[in-house]
Each structure stands twice: as C-alpha cells, then as structure tokens.
Amino acid sequence: MSKKNPVFPDIIDLLNVLVPVNDKNIDAAPHQAFWRGPPPLTRDQFVSMTTDDWGVPGMLVAPGHPDTSNLYLALSGTAPFDGSQLPQMPDTNADPNARNATEDELNLVKQWILNNAPA
Numbered sequence: 001m002s003k004k005n006p007v008f009p010d011i012i013d014l015l016n017v018l019v020p021v022n023d024k025n026i027d028a029a030p031h032q033a034f035w036r037g038p039p040p041l042t043r044d045q046f047v048s049m050t051t052d053d054w055g056v057p058g059m060l061v062a063p064g065h066p067d068t069s070n071l072y073l074a075l076s077g078t079a080p081f082d083g084s085q086l087p088q089m090p091d092t093n094a095d096p097n098a099r100n101a102t103e104d105e106l107n108l109v110k111q112w113i114l115n116n117a118p119a
C-alpha cells in the first residue's frame with residue numbers, strides 16, 4: 001500500500017531504489033543523478049528544478065499538479081515519456097540495472113505532488 005502522506009525523503013529513497021546507488025550508467029543521462037547531489041539536496045532545490053536541458057521543457061515538479069510534473073510523467077510513462085519523444089524513465093534499455101516504478105510507487109509520487117510536495 002502506498003503511504004497517504006509521503007514526504008521528500010520518501011521520493012529520494014524511491015529514486016535510489018529505481019536506479020541503484022552504485023550504478024554508474026546514470027552518469028550518461030543528460031540529467032545524471034539529479035536527485036542525489038551534491039548533498040544535502042533540499043526539497044526546495046529539487047522542486048525548483050526545470051527539465052529544459054534534459055530534452056523536455058517544463059518543471060520537474062509542479063506542486064499540486066502531477067499532470068504537469070515531468071517527474072510524474074516520466075516515471076509513469078505518460079506522454080511525452082511514452083516513446084513519442086522519450087522512453088518511460090528510468091530508461092531501462094540504456095540502463096539495465098534500473099527498473100520502472102510499480103503502481104504503488106507511482107501513487108506515492110502522485111500523492112506527494114498532490115499534497116504540494118511536503119519536505
């Protein structure tokens with residue numbers, strides 16, 4: 001079951017599960033391991049990231065709006081991350097050590113964004 005009140009560290013933990021911490025492949029992505037460093041990465045820094053330089057313009061997180069949060073669109077494989085522009089993230093073809101989020105994990109991310117991305 002996904003948590004009702006996810007907080008920022010839950011999101012970071014999830015990303016570190018989807019892309020293992022010792023996995024070097026992520027360095028080849030245009031965004032590298034954007035959720036990792038340099039530590040301590042704050043909630044405000046994470047939420048204010050844009051994805052313009054990663055191939056899709058927009059906000060990483062639009063608090064209250066999963067449907068315009070590229071984090072959620074990417075993890076759920078929603079357009080343009082449905083293969084039309086980019087694959088669902090993490091790109092498991094480019095990085096076989098990574099895995100895609102489960103339904104529960106996606107719901108956690110969605111709930112966090114709907115709750116205005118609490119720290």
Ligand code: HEM
Nearest residue numbers: 025026028029051054055056070071074089090091094095
């Ligand atoms: C939020 C918007 C995102 C954008 C615009 C984006 C964009 C990209 C692009 C352009 C690539 C390189 C081309 C490709 O491999 O298809 C890539 C690769 C990758 N991305 Fe993302 N990405 C996003 C989010 C994420 C997230 C949330 C994760 C992790 C959960 C992730 C993990 C990866 C991985 C593992 C690769 C492959 C790296 C490699 O081994 O070459 N991405 N991404």
